[in-house]
Amino acid sequence: MSIVVEHEKRRREILEKALDIFMEEGFENATFQKIADRCGITRTTLYIYFKNKREIFNYSIKQLLGALEWDISGVRDNKELTCPDKLLRVISLILERLEENRRLLRVILDFLLYLSKNDGEVETKVRRRTLRLRHIIATMVIEGIRSGEIKAVNVRTADDLFYSLIESAIFRLVVLKRPSAGELKQAVELTISQMRLA
Numbered sequence: 627m628s629i630v631v632e633h634e635k636r637r638r639e640i641l642e643k644a645l646d647i648f649m650e651e652g653f654e655n656a657t658f659q660k661i662a663d664r665c666g667i668t669r670t671t672l673y674i675y676f677k678n679k680r681e682i683f684n685y686s687i688k689q690l691l692g693a694l695e696w697d698i699s700g701v702r703d704n705k706e707l708t709c710p711d712k713l714l715r716v717i718s719l720i721l722e723r724l725e726e727n728r729r730l731l732r733v734i735l736d737f738l739l740y741l742s743k744n745d746g747e748v749e750t751k752v753r754r755r756t757l758r759l760r761h762i763i764a765t766m767v768i769e770g771i772r773s774g775e776i777k778a779v780n781v782r783t784a785d786d787l788f789y790s791l792i793e794s795a796i797f798r799l800v801v802l803k804r805p806s807a808g809e810l811k812q813a814v815e816l817t818i819s820q821m822r823l824a
Contacts, residue, residue: 653737709770
């Protein structure tokens with residue numbers, strides 16, 4: 627059992643150091659050798675844990691999204707909050723995580739550009755990654771409508787609106803290099819206040 631624990635601990639350490647390399651060098655310029663050097667191990671040892679840099683990168687993103695999903699689930703399961711308050715907290719939480727991880731977002735954008743040149747199925751991969759988040763937002767809107775806390779709105783339109791605000795935050799933080807997504811938080815608050823019943 628301690629071997630499994632040590633293996634997982636080493637994997638996490640590799641992921642943390644690899645993310646630093648990706649953020650410093652970009653996806654395309656990060657190499658397996660650079661990651662191994664940063665971790666203080668050989669490339670052969672690194673192959674024990676991951677088969678290539680793409681697998682390391684995907685696992686890192688999955689780990690980040692898993693942590694975000696865990697936080698979102700905590701908000702969603704909170705019985706003391708109304709549906710509009712849950713929706714506001716979830717989207718605010720996402721915007722905060724985007725602000726905290728702006729360097730990583732740059733690497734993801736770099737990775738998507740790399741994929742578009744070398745893979746061609748970027749839209750499918752992005753859609754697959756975002757589908758779960760969109761489902762959570764849509765479910766929260768539906769729950770709010772059913773509970774009578776949110777006006778009867780077109781769920782798909784509301785989902786598109788909220789997701790567009792998240793996409794806008796990514797664009798502002800990464801491409802425009804804005805220091806925060808504060809104005810978008812205000813837009814989310816205004817939108818949800820207009821959707822509330824009562």
